[in-house]
Amino acid sequence: xxxxQAPGAAEAVTRLEAExxxxxxxxxxxxxxxxxxxxxxxxxxxxxxxxxHVEVTLTPTYTGCPAIExxxxxxxxxxxxxxxxxxxxxxxxxxxxxxxxISAEGRRKLAEFGIAPPRPHAAGxxxxxxxxxxxxxxxxxxxxxxxxxxxTACKALRRCTACREPFDHFKEL
Amino acid sequence: xxxxxxxQSPVSRPAALSLGDDALILSHRLxxxxxxxxxxxxxxxxxxxxxxxxxxxxxxxxxxxxEDELAFLREERSFRNLQLVEQPNGDFxxxxxxxxxxxxHQHELYTELAAGDGPFAPLAAKAxxxxxxxxxxxxxxxxxxxxxxxxxxxxxxxALDALWKYTGEMFQPVEGIEGVDWAALEDxxxxxVGGVLERAGLALPEGPRTGAWAAGxxxxxxxxxxxxxxxxxxxHLHRSHPGASW
Numbered sequence: 001x002x003x004x005q006a007p008g009a010a011e012a013v014t015r016l017e018a019e020x021x022x023x024x025x026x027x028x029x030x031x032x033x034x035x036x037x038x039x040x041x042x043x044x045x046x047x048x049x050x051x052x053h054v055e056v057t058l059t060p061t062y063t064g065c066p067a068i069e070x071x072x073x074x075x076x077x078x079x080x081x082x083x084x085x086x087x088x089x090x091x092x093x094x095x096x097x098x099x100x101x102i103s104a105e106g107r108r109k110l111a112e113f114g115i116a117p118p119r120p121h122a123a124g125x126x127x128x129x130x131x132x133x134x135x136x137x138x139x140x141x142x143x144x145x146x147x148x149x150x151x152t153a154c155k156a157l158r159r160c161t162a163c164r165e166p167f168d169h170f171k172e173l
Numbered sequence: 174x175x176x177x178x179x180x181q182s183p184v185s186r187p188a189a190l191s192l193g194d195d196a197l198i199l200s201h202r203l204x205x206x207x208x209x210x211x212x213x214x215x216x217x218x219x220x221x222x223x224x225x226x227x228x229x230x231x232x233x234x235x236x237x238x239x240e241d242e243l244a245f246l247r248e249e250r251s252f253r254n255l256q257l258v259e260q261p262n263g264d265f266x267x268x269x270x271x272x273x274x275x276x277x278h279q280h281e282l283y284t285e286l287a288a289g290d291g292p293f294a295p296l297a298a299k300a301x302x303x304x305x306x307x308x309x310x311x312x313x314x315x316x317x318x319x320x321x322x323x324x325x326x327x328x329x330x331x332a333l334d335a336l337w338k339y340t341g342e343m344f345q346p347v348e349g350i351e352g353v354d355w356a357a358l359e360d361x362x363x364x365x366v367g368g369v370l371e372r373a374g375l376a377l378p379e380g381p382r383t384g385a386w387a388a389g390x391x392x393x394x395x396x397x398x399x400x401x402x403x404x405x406x407x408x409h410l411h412r413s414h415p416g417a418s419w
Contacts, residue, residue: 149306157217
């Protein structure tokens with residue numbers, strides 16, 4: 001499977017590419033519109049080719065994430081609106097996305113939006129650090145799991161035993 | 174629009190179809206629970222697991238052809254999925270027993286594929302994080318049903334026994350998948366599933382792990398009776414309205 005280096009690893013990113021990457025990265029996530037694609041960590045790179053077409057590489061959060069098609073369409077629309085006539089969005093799987101790819105700003109926004117952010121993974125291991133999940137409403141760490149799966153594949157449903165509010169938790173992947 | 178990764182290493186068609194069909198057919202079965210699950214949370218959980226599997230199926234089938242043609246236009250004998258995944262949902266215990274048997278297998282297999290450098294490694298590395306949750310879901314329900322009421326325990330026992338004869342097929346070597354020690358995979362699976370069942374107050378069923386047919390039949394395109402009806406439902410719309418879109 002092609003796991004091309006992001007532009008910039010092998011060759012310098014041009015100013016235009018950096019500008020387009022910023023634009024594409026600013027597109028809001030279709031399911032969590034408080035987050036931009038850059039904050040979610042799914043943008044892998046933007047590259048301009050000699051024939052003028054621009055390729056954006058994107059990685060899905062979950063393999064079956066249906067939002068990837070809306071993300072691609074939104075990126076195409078934004079870059080086309082910026083004067084790029086030929087935009088192609090390519091999906092890459094490797095290296096696999098992890099919730100650790102969500103930026104600090106992204107985590108803050110999730111909590112503000114009422115979604116408990118994912119816990120960081122232990123260094124070098126797939127097992128999340130065993131911290132309790134904090135209620136995004138009242139801040140209590142006294143919360144319980146209701147269901148491992150919630151409104152989308154990336155979230156689990158929990159309940160705060162202090163304020164009794166149910167809430168979504170962006171589960172660790 | 175978007176396209177999936179181009180592939181450099183050659184992909185074995187039988188291997189891509191085997192793994193892809195397992196995911197596709199189980200996804201369809203789990204989708205049949207929509208509107209019928211015992212509680213809302215479970216409805217959402219089963220649909221989410223189905224969605225993960227559908228995503229895996231799309232990637233795997235696309236490695237060897239057009240995903241829609243492969244899913245909707247093949248005949249029964251061309252499907253290479255395990256007979257286990259096509260078994261009807263039955264009662265909730267049957268669905269959980271099927272999930273327990275399959276998700277522990279898939280997780281072990283994908284862990285091994287992810288560690289290699291074959292054409293399935295990127296997908297496996299991605300999907301193994303998802304299958305960890307599927308495995309956990311099946312385990313929690315098995316504990317709850319096995320350690321629940323007399324009724325739930327009896328139903329779980331019946332379901333585990335009924336599906337046991339389809340488990341041998343999971344450890345038959347798959348054509349085109351290299352570098353997997355299937356016997357070791359089976360040992361790990363037996364230990365892991367056996368451990369869950371013990372904690373649930375149940376035990377591994379006894380009896381043969383294959384039916385009257387040779388293990389590996391599903392991989393050769395031989396399927397059980399209910400599979401035809403599953404395909405009819407899954408393929409009907411696409412075949413009746415070729416080229417239709419939303």
